[in-house]
Amino acid sequence: MFSRLKQLLGSRWINDERGAAALIVIVIILAVSILIVSSTALTGIDDLEIGFSHSAGSYAVLSAQSCAEEAMLRLSRNSSYSGGTLVVGDAQCTITIIGTPCGTCTIGVSSTQDAFARSIEVNVTVASSQVNINSWQEVD
Numbered sequence: 001m002f003s004r005l006k007q008l009l010g011s012r013w014i015n016d017e018r019g020a021a022a023l024i025v026i027v028i029i030l031a032v033s034i035l036i037v038s039s040t041a042l043t044g045i046d047d048l049e050i051g052f053s054h055s056a057g058s059y060a061v062l063s064a065q066s067c068a069e070e071a072m073l074r075l076s077r078n079s080s081y082s083g084g085t086l087v088v089g090d091a092q093c094t095i096t097i098i099g100t101p102c103g104t105c106t107i108g109v110s111s112t113q114d115a116f117a118r119s120i121e122v123n124v125t126v127a128s129s130q131v132n133i134n135s136w137q138e139v140d
Contacts, residue, residue, distance in 0.1 A: 067093035
């Protein structure tokens with residue numbers, strides 16, 4: 001069978017080593033190309049994950065800030081407000097008030113968006129329905 005194939009194709013074609021070398025070069029070039037394409041794709045996926053993390057983390061901070069402002073509004077209306085849970089968009093905030101009824105008190109807010117949590121602590125003074133901010137900071 002092999003001799004018949006050799007006759008059909010010619011002995012020069014089967015014994016040509018240049019063809020084998022070319023085949024090896026093509027395989028190497030193909031492997032390098034696949035490596036470059038796959039590493040580029042993985043880099044793109046990492047960039048998407050970083051962008052999502054930044055977006056969700058920023059949204060969690062904004063939600064915590066909104067909840068802190070809501071807590072200050074409620075304290076201005078009722079100095080005995082003790083906190084609770086609020087939903088802001090897709091995020092959920094937990095508000096705790098330390099030092100009620102509030103003359104000088106601390107508002108603790110924790111906001112969770114997807115797997116990202118951010119917390120804010122605000123020290124305020126409430127006098128005659130007016131809330132004055134003494135300090136405002138993001139905490140770990």
